[in-house]
Amino acid sequence: MAFANQPSQDGTKLVSAGADKQAKICDLSSLQTVQVAAHDNVVRSARFFELPNSNSPMLVTGSWDKTIKYWDLRSQAPVGSVTCQERVYTMDVRNSLLVVGTADRYINVVNLQDPMKFYKTLQSPLKWQTRVVSCFTDASGFAIGSIEGRCAMQYVEDKDSRYVGCFPGGSKSIISNLHVQL
Amino acid sequence: MTTLFGTAASSTTTNTVGDLKNDVAVTSPPEDTTSDLVFSPTADILAVSSWDKKVRIYQIASNGASEGKHVYEHDAPVMSVDFSKVRCLP
Numbered sequence A: 001m002a003f004a005n006q007p008s009q010d011g012t013k014l015v016s017a018g019a020d021k022q023a024k025i026c027d028l029s030s031l032q033t034v035q036v037a038a039h040d041n042v043v044r045s046a047r048f049f050e051l052p053n054s055n056s057p058m059l060v061t062g063s064w065d066k067t068i069k070y071w072d073l074r075s076q077a078p079v080g081s082v083t084c085q086e087r088v089y090t091m092d093v094r095n096s097l098l099v100v101g102t103a104d105r106y107i108n109v110v111n112l113q114d115p116m117k118f119y120k121t122l123q124s125p126l127k128w129q130t131r132v133v134s135c136f137t138d139a140s141g142f143a144i145g146s147i148e149g150r151c152a153m154q155y156v157e158d159k160d161s162r163y164v165g166c167f168p169g170g171s172k173s174i175i176s177n178l179h180v181q182l
Numbered sequence B: 001m002t003t004l005f006g007t008a009a010s011s012t013t014t015n016t017v018g019d020l021k022n023d024v025a026v027t028s029p030p031e032d033t034t035s036d037l038v039f040s041p042t043a044d045i046l047a048v049s050s051w052d053k054k055v056r057i058y059q060i061a062s063n064g065a066s067e068g069k070h071v072y073e074h075d076a077p078v079m080s081v082d083f084s085k086v087r088c089l090p
Helices: none
Strands: A013-018 A022-027 A033-038 A043-049 A058-063 A067-071 A080-083 A088-094 A097-102 A106-111 A120-123 A130-135 A141-146 A150-155 A163-166 B034-039 B045-050 B054-060 B066-073 B078-083
Touching: A013 A043, A013 B045, A013 B054, A022 A043, A022 A058, A022 B066, A033 A058, A033 A067, A043 A088, A058 A088, A067 A088, A097 A130, A097 A141, B045 B078, B054 B078
Parallel strands: A043 B078, A088 A130, B034 B078
Antiparallel strands: A013 A022, A013 B078, A022 A033, A043 A058, A058 A067, A067 A080, A088 A097, A097 A106, A106 A120, A130 A141, A141 A150, A150 A163, B034 B045, B045 B054, B054 B066
16 A cells, blocks of 8 residues: 555544444454444544644544543543533544534634643524534634534634625525535 | 536536536445545545444545445444544644
């Protein structure tokens, strides 16, 4: 394999999170699957990330048990747990930026170099339930999608969101996934 | 220029909403709602999680054809998938 010299930062592992209150990692070369995370309720989202100056990938999981947990993939217990205001509905990671969207429209911004506290907490500028958050590719901000079919662009260091719009087509439907390409 | 997913740099401004004629469906798709999907950052591999409790991993060819590569199961609906990432240079 072309990327065999890179330590697992090459898309060789897949994480999946489920309503069975756990997350599993599948190794794409051996096709072996192991449980790597556990929560007290549905695990709604899982993302890999890597801390600067570290060679080992880590995992963050967000759950309806209102916590996000960090896992280093070596031990059964989480290396850290942070309690959110409400159930976690969506998360995304880019570089050191972690964005957590919960019920009641809370959005928590975490700097993964200081992962045990919220760098910033805001209420979604959208009127309705947050369905998805997606980081900008340069980690300067993130997009928020709601169940009403609207989308907001939010810079981390800006007080106000720059743009709130509807997707073309006009139909007010749930935004399930967003991908931001700057 | 015609690409797999339609005509690029077209000068016409026709409404493309609902036009599926150039879409390619995956073979053996999930049997219930798809909850999340993600492409591998390094290979033409697509992973799809579904409410049917399964995670499906497809190899995608350049013409859009898909081939099942692996499937594994949770004890309940799967909500989210993510690939380990390529290291970002500082």
